[in-house]
Amino acid sequence: MIELEKFFKQFDEGAFEKHFDTPEACLKVLAEQKWSGGYKCRRCGHTNYCKGRSPHSRRCTRCKYEESAQSHTVFHKCRIPLPDAFMISYKVCSNHGISSYKLSEEMHLRQMTCWRFKKTILECIERHGDFTLPELERMRKKEDTSE
Numbered sequence: 001m002i003e004l005e006k007f008f009k010q011f012d013e014g015a016f017e018k019h020f021d022t023p024e025a026c027l028k029v030l031a032e033q034k035w036s037g038g039y040k041c042r043r044c045g046h047t048n049y050c051k052g053r054s055p056h057s058r059r060c061t062r063c064k065y066e067e068s069a070q071s072h073t074v075f076h077k078c079r080i081p082l083p084d085a086f087m088i089s090y091k092v093c094s095n096h097g098i099s100s101y102k103l104s105e106e107m108h109l110r111q112m113t114c115w116r117f118k119k120t121i122l123e124c125i126e127r128h129g130d131f132t133l134p135e136l137e138r139m140r141k142k143e144d145t146s147e
């Protein structure tokens, strides 16, 4: 999995906006990143899946547990539409000091919403994190070193 900041910094703003203008495009990236090391069912550990109901989600072929591309990533339970959340991430990665007021103005979203999401992204940048939620990242790193 690629570091979040490195991922967003690959694009220039025009290309970025054009590429990630639909939730599907964002979900595709999240699925690619999240399952880059292979799929494993969170409930039963099975590694075979079929397509789920929402775009790029995966459903375990054994226990039928469905996981969306977004869940357990830094975009987990994100209330902002995904293309907007991607754009905020992009802006924060390009300029760590961008204010939530400026984001709010540019994105036409509430300042508090921008502030909260910016915090998540900045924390992720600081720990050189990828798209995974911090708790899960820590768990995975522990597993990696014990092998």
Ligand SMILES: [Zn+2]
Pocket: 041, 042, 043, 044, 045, 046, 060, 061, 062, 063, 064, 065
């Ligand atoms: Zn399962």
